[in-house]
Amino acid sequence: MTTLTDTPSATAEKKARTEFNKLQKRLRRETGRAIEDYRMIEDGDRIMVCLSGGKDSYTMLEILRSLQKSAPVSFELVAVNLDQKQPGFPEHILPEYLQKQGVPYHILERDTYSIVKEVVPEGKTTCGICSRLRRGTLYAFADRIGCNKVALGHHRDDILETFFLNLFFGGKLKAMPPKLLADSGTNVLIRPLAYCREADIQAFADHQQFPIIPCNLCGSQENLQRQTIKQMLQQWDREHPGRSEIMFRALQNVAPSQLADSNLFDFQSLQAAAIPLTPAGEDSGMSPLAETRVNTWSPSA
Ligand code: SF4
DSSP, X not given: OOOTTOOHHHHHHHHHHHHHHHHHHHHHHHHHHHHHHTTOOOTTOEEEEEOOSSHHHHHXXXXXXXXXXXXXXXXXXXXXXXXXXXXXXXXXXXXXXXXXXXXXXXXXXXXXXXXXXXXXXXXXXXXXXXXHHHHHHHXXXXXXXXXXXXXXXXXHHHHHHHHHHIIIIIOOOOOOOSEEEOTTSSOEEEOTTTTOOHHHHHHHHHHHTOOOOOTTTTOOOOOHHHHHHXXXXXXXXXXXXXXXXXXXXXXXXXXXXXXXXXXXSOOTTOOOOOOOOOOTTOOOTTSTTTTOOOOOOOTTO
């Protein structure tokens, strides 16, 4: 509440604080809702939080830590970063940050950068293979440290982008699920930020002044198709606010019988029920045929 004695700068500060509190509450609420809807976290879980040094993973760690304090279940969080030996990777940033926050962590070192440079031809995008190598190393490490869950920082907009990438370029109706079993079958991957907007995460990260480590130290460009999709979604949201929410809701509201995938719906066995014969003119008043005039002609008449 503004009082008569407030200076303009104190008022602006109060307003900014209120806005930030709202943003934080929204991120907590949406993360909590996703966790509950998909039963992402259970009592006794030991969760490996993958921390890349980008805005999404810092925000995820921060929100999970804050939810941990008031959650009805008890769970552990362990931050893990993979140093992929990209040139100029600032090794000191994450250890300093995590020690300051009092978060237990592991930093792994594996030179996936050299592998990627060796196997990907010059000029081709390297993100696909780089991410696969990173995931493989991290998931195997989760087993080693006894983590039954692995938390990834993908948010709602990442999920929608992936959906459209698969739709436009892959010929598949497929996105990134909020929860899935890792290929190894030994741990479950969760995406607690699945309901959060990227813009909210960006605003939160800016406010918190996280020590961001850019992902393009390797010199690679973000996948061009993904950039195009991102711009398309941003433009849609500007022109039709709320469209992304609606599209995300559609991912949670699938009607397999209204699509065309025989593996999801048994079209082969679709059979009409036998129709009881009704003498002409005896349709019940409820039937749409009761008020329908029928003109019949047949060549044999
Ligand atoms: S930008 Fe570089 S480090 Fe990031 S995923 Fe792509 S190849 Fe890997």
